[in-house]
Amino acid sequence: MHSLPETGFVRLPQIIGDPKAEPPIPPIIPVKKSCWWNGVKTGRFPKPVKFGPRVTAWRVEDIRALIASA
Template sequence: MKQQVTTLPAEGFVRLNQIIGDKKANPPIPALIPISRSTWLSGVETGRFPKPVRLGKRTVAWRISDIRKLIDEVA
């Protein structure tokens, strides 16, 4: 199976499944940060991970700049 490389655009927003991955998607979405959904949401609540931005009534996303900063801090 070919490994899919995930690259982030320079700016914009990403949804949760783009951050933590989705193996059931077709094609599967590889994780940028390989943790569970509950761990991610708990980290957002405690301030460990960045807060989402509300884009609509039922839509939230995270700024790519915040995710890049988190990855740089962890690395």
């Protein structure tokens, strides 16, 4: 089904996929990046955790809860 770890954090390409990666990363939630960030802003998608100025991730538990609520 989904390639999510049991616990921890995932980055945006792991959530929305990255067809240009080698090998390509299939999407768990098939939306575009701008749609994802708009959803975060409006509260539709979970808030990220900032680890640094250029490192943003989401809790796996939050992503699993989002999938379960769909």
